[in-house]
Amino acid sequence: MKPIGAFGASAYQIQSLQLFRGADSLRIAPLLQDCPIVQVEQGEVVTDPQRARLYIVLRGALSVAADTSTGMSDGTTISKILPGESVGEQAVLDDEANQASITALEQSELLVIESELAWQLIDAANGVARNLLRLLSFRIRAANAQLRRRQKLGEFYRQLSMVDGLTGLYNRAWLNDFLPQLVASAQATGQPLSLIMLDIDHFKKFNDSHGHLQGDQALRTAAQVLTGALRPTDFAVRYGGEEMMVVLPDTNVQVAEAVAVRLCQRMRDAIVFSDMRQPLPHITSSFGVAALAPSQDETSLIAAADAALYRAKESGRNCVEVSR
Numbered sequence: 001m002k003p004i005g006a007f008g009a010s011a012y013q014i015q016s017l018q019l020f021r022g023a024d025s026l027r028i029a030p031l032l033q034d035c036p037i038v039q040v041e042q043g044e045v046v047t048d049p050q051r052a053r054l055y056i057v058l059r060g061a062l063s064v065a066a067d068t069s070t071g072m073s074d075g076t077t078i079s080k081i082l083p084g085e086s087v088g089e090q091a092v093l094d095d096e097a098n099q100a101s102i103t104a105l106e107q108s109e110l111l112v113i114e115s116e117l118a119w120q121l122i123d124a125a126n127g128v129a130r131n132l133l134r135l136l137s138f139r140i141r142a143a144n145a146q147l148r149r150r151q152k153l154g155e156f157y158r159q160l161s162m163v164d165g166l167t168g169l170y171n172r173a174w175l176n177d178f179l180p181q182l183v184a185s186a187q188a189t190g191q192p193l194s195l196i197m198l199d200i201d202h203f204k205k206f207n208d209s210h211g212h213l214q215g216d217q218a219l220r221t222a223a224q225v226l227t228g229a230l231r232p233t234d235f236a237v238r239y240g241g242e243e244m245m246v247v248l249p250d251t252n253v254q255v256a257e258a259v260a261v262r263l264c265q266r267m268r269d270a271i272v273f274s275d276m277r278q279p280l281p282h283i284t285s286s287f288g289v290a291a292l293a294p295s296q297d298e299t300s301l302i303a304a305a306d307a308a309l310y311r312a313k314e315s316g317r318n319c320v321e322v323s324r
């Protein structure tokens with residue numbers, strides 16, 4: 001930063017500076033008279049971390065990477081400070097060194113106002129205090145809006161991380177998070193909760209005969225069968241590979257069995273893909289149903305549904321078995 005003179009000797013106008021707009025120039029001018037103007041080169045870092053200072057851009061432009069110390073930002077937010085605008089107001093107000101990283105975007109001239117002088121200016125003219133408040137209020141609003149956007153984005157990615165990319169069903173991460181909650185709530189309220197585990201039959205053979213891509217298509221078809229047949233309050237999950245699960249809150253074992261029978265039928269009828277040269281390839285699935293028993297936890301509920309599924313496979317597949 002190269003000092004190039006005092007503000008009083010320059011041609012810059014007080015009223016063209018945002019912070020002093022509408023404020024009493026006669027009171028401000030004598031205080032700014034000896035205030036230094038510095039020249040910074042493109043790419044030069046401006047921040048002086050030792051003390052609180054206000055910089056007003058007279059010519060050129062600064063880039064400010066937001067202050068990470070407040071927790072309001074992750075430091076990736078960049079604002080551009082143009083002629084007439086300032087940076088460092090907050091640092092001056094709370095008398096903390098400027099944590100933001102300030103860089104000149106081009107060769108620029110800056111008015112440097114030390115913390116003590118900034119307070120003298122505020123004491124001298126109400127207009128400066130008013131402008132400062134307005135500026136800070138605007139910055140807080142902008143920071144809040146940015147925080148809300150971040151939260152929304154965070155929630156969006158959280159949701160995305162809970163969904164299986166191939167089928168669009170919930171994934172194991174979702175199950176690990178939510179099944180314990182659903183089980184705890186059912187245990188607390190005494191409401192029933194049922195689980196259906198299903199596994200596509202001879203899926204290895206399907207992959208071998210039609211190829212892996214058509215295998216993926218079969219998984220998508222199976223997922224559509226599930227989502228198309230369930231109530232909005234039920235949850236369909238890809239448990240892993242060709243194994244899926246349906247969680248049915250407020251549902252007893254008889255109703256869950258009826259749902260599984262319906263799913264089994266629809267799975268059988270679903271068309272995976274059409275190929276005029278060969279008979280329509282179909283998929284079937286085997287189903288295991290279990291209802292939550294008093295004081296049972298989610299691990300043993302899954303184990304019960306899994307054991308019923310195993311029996312369905314043993315008894316010839318394409319059918320439903322219930323854990324009694």
Ligand SMILES: Nc1nc2c(ncn2[C@@H]2O[C@H](COP(=O)(O)OP(=O)(O)OP(=O)(O)O)[C@@H](O)[C@H]2O)c(=O)[nH]1
Nearest residue numbers: 199200201202203204205207212213215216241242
């Ligand atoms: N295309 C495709 N195949 C998958 C995917 N995940 C698992 N598989 C296949 O699913 C097959 C599962 O085979 P197995 O566990 O032997 O079971 P199965 O052939 O369905 O036999 P049963 O379950 O006993 O009826 C394997 O060949 C896996 O490669 C996937 O995302 N896409």
